[in-house]
Amino acid sequence: MFTNEEIKSILDNFAIAGNFVSFAPINDGHINDTLCVVYDVDGVEMWHLLQRINTTVFKKPDELMANVDCVTSFLRDKIIAAGGDCEREALYCKPTRTGKKYYEDEKGRVWRLYNFVVNSYSNNSIDSPEVFFNAGKAFGEFQRLLADFPIDKLYETIPDFHNTGKRYRNLVNAIASDPQGRVKYLDEEINFCYARRNETYILTGKALIGDLPLRVTHNDTKLNNILFDSTTNEPVCIVDLDTVMPGLSLYDFGDAIRFGANTAAEDEKDLSKVSLDLGLYEQYVRGFLTSAGKSLVPEEVRLLPFSAKMMTLECGMRFLTDYIDGDVYFKIHYPDHNLVRCHTQFALVADIEVKYEEMMAITAKAYKEICGKDL
Numbered sequence: 399m400f401t402n403e404e405i406k407s408i409l410d411n412f413a414i415a416g417n418f419v420s421f422a423p424i425n426d427g428h429i430n431d432t433l434c435v436v437y438d439v440d441g442v443e444m445w446h447l448l449q450r451i452n453t454t455v456f457k458k459p460d461e462l463m464a465n466v467d468c469v470t471s472f473l474r475d476k477i478i479a480a481g482g483d484c485e486r487e488a489l490y491c492k493p494t495r496t497g498k499k500y501y502e503d504e505k506g507r508v509w510r511l512y513n514f515v516v517n518s519y520s521n522n523s524i525d526s527p528e529v530f531f532n533a534g535k536a537f538g539e540f541q542r543l544l545a546d547f548p549i550d551k552l553y554e555t556i557p558d559f560h561n562t563g564k565r566y567r568n569l570v571n572a573i574a575s576d577p578q579g580r581v582k583y584l585d586e587e588i589n590f591c592y593a594r595r596n597e598t599y600i601l602t603g604k605a606l607i608g609d610l611p612l613r614v615t616h617n618d619t620k621l622n623n624i625l626f627d628s629t630t631n632e633p634v635c636i637v638d639l640d641t642v643m644p645g646l647s648l649y650d651f652g653d654a655i656r657f658g659a660n661t662a663a664e665d666e667k668d669l670s671k672v673s674l675d676l677g678l679y680e681q682y683v684r685g686f687l688t689s690a691g692k693s694l695v696p697e698e699v700r701l702l703p704f705s706a707k708m709m710t711l712e713c714g715m716r717f718l719t720d721y722i723d724g725d726v727y728f729k730i731h732y733p734d735h736n737l738v739r740c741h742t743q744f745a746l747v748a749d750i751e752v753k754y755e756e757m758m759a760i761t762a763k764a765y766k767e768i769c770g771k772d773l
């Protein structure tokens with residue numbers, strides 16, 4: 399996709415030492431382009447993480463990078479104060495030669511450069527339940543660390559990002575305009591959403607009347623946004639901070655369950671493989687409550703199972719909307735990819751509905767054991 403020459407000439411604009419050696423794409427995300435780049439500094443290999451920010455999705459790179467900068471330096475200070483290793487436990491942006499946070503090339507493409515956390519890896523699925531307990535603990539800890547972050551300093555990088563009601567409305571609008579003529583094949587998927595319409599505004603409604611507090615949240619808590627240490631297998635750093643914004647703790651919890659507690663991949667075609675793993679659900683609840691439980695209000699805890707359902711439904715509706723719109727938002731790897739992803743999400747929603755009471759019981763038991771309170 400990119401040539402060596404192209405990448406080298408982009409990197410020439412950043413204030414880093416040494417000579418460019420090579421680059422390799424990291425293909426996890428659906429939005430930005432991410433590359434690992436290697437430099438030679440006096441015979442020593444130095445790695446960096448180069449990203450092209452998708453400016454169709456993130457329309458105001460200045461505001462986005464101001465958020466990232468504020469949040470990363472805030473976390474860095476806390477990590478240093480706690481005696482941690484800020485080179486590995488926090489991201490930071492390396493400035494351009496003119497001191498900017500990002501570089502805009504002559505084609506209008508926007509690039510930024512992060513530290514590369516060496517000796518680490520990310521997971522796209524869970525191979526031992528402990529990994530998911532640790533993931534829950536890490537995202538809970540992330541939220542705890544940001545609890546006293548000055549929330550009004552943050553721009554809303556994507557307004558209404560997890561406003562599920564608005565996402566439903568966007569779907570309805572896409573159905574009405576039907577630019578690709580795909581709607582006629584989508585009765586079942588659309589009816590699935592219509593049947594759950596009244597649930598889509600519950601979380602934002604509760605936030606509006608003050609039942610749920612506004613917090614600084616990550617908003618994209620996929621398992622692959624945690625880097626684990628290759629030696630200890632412990633979480634080391636939370637990445638992908640583009641959507642750190644004011645939000646609900648439930649967005650972070652629910653989205654993590656959507657991705658990590660699914661027994662299948664996000665785009666599994668064989669829907670018989672898709673289900674909610676109750677054992678993994680329990681691990682995540684326990685990890686999350688261990689680090690964040692004490693600061694949550696009971697209403698947040700009560701809604702944990704519901705948030706898993708809503709974030710899964712919301713994501714499915716977003717994939718469906720993008721399919722109807724002609725695949726303009728998420729990167730796809732084959733023509734029906736967004737529709738396949740939508741089917742996977744809806745199958746998971748249906749399974750969560752079947753297991754809902756069990757999820758509630760697991761949540762209440764963990765809350766009692768970890769936080770000493772009844773739900």
Ligand code: GN1
Pocket residue numbers: 426427428429430455618620638641664713
């Ligand atoms: C996108 O690019 P990635 O994979 O980190 C999306 C998330 C979705 C996710 C679905 C900015 O995240 O909201 O949940 O795909 N990010 C944005 O896999 O829209």
Ligand code: MG
Pocket residue numbers: 426427618620622623638
């Ligand atoms: Mg990501």
